[in-house]
């Protein structure tokens with residue numbers, strides 16, 4: 001049996017959305033799926049048993065952080081990350097390249113790999129495609145990522161094309177170096193910046209390789225939302241129907257709904273657990289900052305329809321008092337936020353299976369934005385896959401409306417913080 | 423509050439039954455209170471505590487110094503009726519007792535004044551008058567609460583400071599005895615007076631002068647100033663003064679003594695007749711990255727009091743923190759993983775440690791109650807003192823001051839540059 005099988009279970013008759021079943025060595029995964037990020041071999045204050053209780057089927061681990069601590073030798077001796085962290089279900093690892101380029105100021109990329117100064121002893125080191133694969137083979141995740149040539153999303157000119165071409169050359173080196181193809185599936189990454197022809201070329205080149213799924217990279221890094229959705233749409237338009245598609249680093253609720261409509265199957269984001277640390281809880285209409293004084297006497301749960309263990313037991317009032325003061329509040333809000341993301345994905349899967357996805361999208365957008373205007377990019381993206389949203393009561397000309405979930409995800413800042421605390 | 427003594431023995435202390443509410447569960451003493459911070463068991467959600475530590479009803483130890491901000495919300499919560507303080511913190515079905523000071527942290531020694539009692543909260547020092555204190559108690563509505571006291575004394579305190587703590591406590595309690603009818607909660611009479619027999623007698627006398635039914639039990643304070651200070655008490659100094667106090671108290675009231683006493687001191691206090699303790703020792707161990715591994719069952723295996731999670735030697739030790747332990751942490755995780763969580767400063771580290779430490783300490787209390795019932799407390803004490811015939815074991819907890827250095831990171835990426 002191959003280490004990854006994927007089958008489409010249902011397709012939306014209007015948009016490109018699909019529900020699938022991905023079977024991995026450690027778990028079955030129902031797609032579309034959100035993968036919580038357990039950077040260092042743990043998900044912020046949540047026990048593996050609690051994640052199983054939430055029906056989380058797959059976690060993401062960061063190769064860069066795991067390579068530093070506990071280190072590859074320790075992971076090998078432990079028998080891989082699953083055993084080391086006591087997580088019996090599926091894991092996906094990134095290549096380590098993106099984290100390196102965003103965390104280490106001196107990282108530079110050439111044809112060999114990513115050059116950097118070791119945070120261990122400041123010596124000059126290099127992460128090659130082969131090396132990334134060796135490390136990921138030791139970690140033993142069910143799905144691993146190729147090392148890709150990462151450029152800032154806002155980069156233009158020949159560097160974008162060079163990065164795309166190099167990413168294709170590197171995928172061959174990764175495939176060649178991959179020593180556990182019977183257990184682990186290697187995903188190539190579609191690059192090409194914000195350039196439609198480059199994205200197309202990249203997809204068709206990668207499709208010539210023997211791979212079991214594809215990742216879409218180089219997005220969600222500061223480009224306009226208009227460019228963002230168009231690139232996602234272009235990639236899913238060319239990728240094969242019978243293989244899973246993973247959009248890296250996307251996790252705001254509205255973005256998830258739009259990208260599922262565009263045909264994406266897998267997502268990851270640090271946002272739900274990160275925002276929990278600052279006392280924020282995700283709800284249908286965005287997020288509640290529980291530190292705000294208005295919650296002091298609010299005796300309702302975060303969300304009365306949520307079935308998570310936090311909403312069953314705790315009021316907003318109590319959480320207001322302990323948020324950011326008692327560390328247990330971080331676990332309580334992380335549980336709720338992960339439950340929220342997983343529930344959103346489940347609702348989408350169910351809507352697709354009933355072939356009621358377009359109505360789900362309309363209802364979601366109405367309750368998410370409430371009286372605020374729905375951003376133009378969301379209307380355009382959904383219209384591109386034949387989902388029309390009702391017109392706003394007042395015509396709003398504002399172009400790049402920020403998502404309701406306030407700030408953009410700041411993966412880099414978070415990771416810098418993590419290194420600073422270590 | 424009802425307290426019934428089952429047995430008293432010269433060598434093994436007392437076995438009792440405490441019923442806090444007529445309709446509520448009965449607890450056997452020696453009893454272990456669950457210490458909390460801001461109303462929650464440190465690091466553990468209600469879900470984790472009940473799924474992985476204990477499903478049985480507990481007595482939660484709340485502290486005003488970590489919950490003072492919740493007074494307004496609780497006044498509103500409690501006026502609905504039916505729901506109580508334990509429900510508000512997500513732990514319905516458990517009983518609770520309200521203390522002033524957090525036994526997990528060292529209480530600063532300052533700010534004592536004639537008419538007010540300092541309360542050290544997360545935001546700094548608050549000043550409590552007896553009036554304000556009783557208002558807060560009536561908002562919080564705990565099942566049991568302690569009387570307002572000045573307990574800022576320890577072995578080093580000068581006679582004058584000790585006398586002040588007694589006088590001021592007496593003054594506060596004067597007000598509280600007079601106004602206790604306004605709250606429904608059960609009152610504990612504070613006994614203070616440092617290590618001074620005369621002062622302790624005076625404090626006890628003031629309580630015992632009160633009309634019958636004024637209070638339901640005693641709280642012993644002023645032997646230490648909480649936090650790690652309780653783990654290093656000199657029992658040759660502590661035990662005689664505790665004995666002196668206990669002798670003057672009637673049998674039918676429980677005696678509560680908060681603090682992170684070492685397991686050995688704890689056993690000696692039980693022998694003296696103290697009935698109720700708390701889990702702050704388990705907290706202090708977890709906070710300082712120590713797993714409790716002392717043995718309280720006779721066997722042939724060698725035991726040490728702690729496993730130091732910060733120790734580089736366990737980096738690749740894939741055995742459980744404590745062999746034969748049935749807790750979640752020991753069943754599912756390894757020393758190496760706990761060490762990794764420590765190094766990466768991950769929140770799951772203290773969660774897993776607290777699960778184990780509470781599990782271990784609660785099992786210890788089961789054995790204590792068994793030993794008291796069988797009048798074999800001295801044998802248990804010897805076992806804990808010497809750990810399988812080895813030389814005397816040190817149970818004090820040193821504050822962890824280690825800084826995780828880059829040098830302890832793996833070399834996972836150190837491929838030479840091309």
Ligand SMILES: [Zn+2]
Pocket residue numbers: 302303306307308309310311312335336339
């Ligand atoms: Zn919830």
Ligand SMILES: [Zn+2]
Pocket residue numbers: 743744747748749750751752753778781
């Ligand atoms: Zn254990």
